[in-house]
Amino acid sequence: MKEVDARGLSCPEPLMLTAEAIKGTKEPVKILVTEPHQKMNVEKFAKEHGRKTTSSEIEDGYAVVIE
């Protein structure tokens, strides 16, 4: 699975990287972020683009899998 490590990046970089990663592909993508609001933004962005997400807490942030 393609993985995008956006941990520690300032807004709006995590969302820009997410947009880039899911553009033109239906393959699942895993996005790693640090802040709770970044996790929510990624989930919301995926939902707006008709994709489902599953999130889990990792040691230094969150992993959001976009399917």
Added chain:
Amino acid sequence: MNFSDSKKKLAIAGVVCGLVAACLAYFGNPANMAFCIACFIRDTAGALGMHQAEVVQYARPEIIGLVLGAFIISVATKEYRSTAGSSPMIRFILGMVIMIGSLVFLGCPLRMIIRMSAGDLNAWVALIGFILGIATGVFALKKGFSLGRAHLTNKMSGGVLPALMLGILILATATTLLKASETGPGSLHAPIIMSLVGGLIFGAMAQKSRMCFAGGIRDVILMRNFDLLTVIGGLFVVMLIFNIATGRFVFGFNTPGIIAHSEHLWNILGMYAVGFAAVLAGGCPLRQLILAGQGSSDSAVTVIGMFVGAALCHNFGLAASGTSMNAETQEIVAGAVPFNGKVALIICIAACFIIAFTNKREKA
């Protein structure tokens, strides 16, 4: 409760913050300043003796409340994260730029909205510059701009700025060490406890709603997302109603007594620098205080940059003056941006361009 997952809740957060600002203006904060991050950091820097402009020295409890409010709510809701390491000294410079731009215009983005809601057309002119500055920042982001990653750090590090703010509060209330203006804007303030509680509420709401004045416009330009703009809309509407209801709405340019000037080019350039620097730093002055409260040492460094920038503004005569009325002749004395301020602002904008196009995101 999450305030950022629907437009309705975001608008409510804006309304609550608008009510806080309106209350503080009603109970004594300077006319149309109400709740200005740049002005209040400048006043606090003055209280600490970092500059000697006697009319703008007062440890504003609002600033202290914002940081502590964000700190408390983020700890309570497990969103506190002590992070550091994303180009701190570049952020320090961006903090200085934000403050110099703000004091050339005479207000941060929050106060620009408050001034707009009071009919001050200068603020509407400055909005053009703010949007252009944000658009330039967005262009840089699209070209790959990044200040790099922050990393989790020792838990105590993120708590240092909140602790320092608490220290200023203790010094302000229990000692006579801090300076306090006897005349001018610094002497106008709501009761301390009200300002502090207002700051705590504003800080908590801003933390939960991710309120950001640069982010609101940035998201519209970058991804046609209007969520954060909703918060600003809520705040604007409340302040508009308050200003009209209390007779504070004065439509026009060159209005004496409201701490504003009508040098259009410099209003535009001042807010251009603020918008540009705020996008590069990842948030407006308010957002920097909130992020610093929830543990970001990088944002704390930006805040310190704003303090130093404020001190320089008054030590080197960079800050603009507001249009006023000559008490004897009853003539209007137009406010202006001093020569030093114009030079400093041009240097600031040049610095933003250098920062924007020399810091690239590492390849994933």
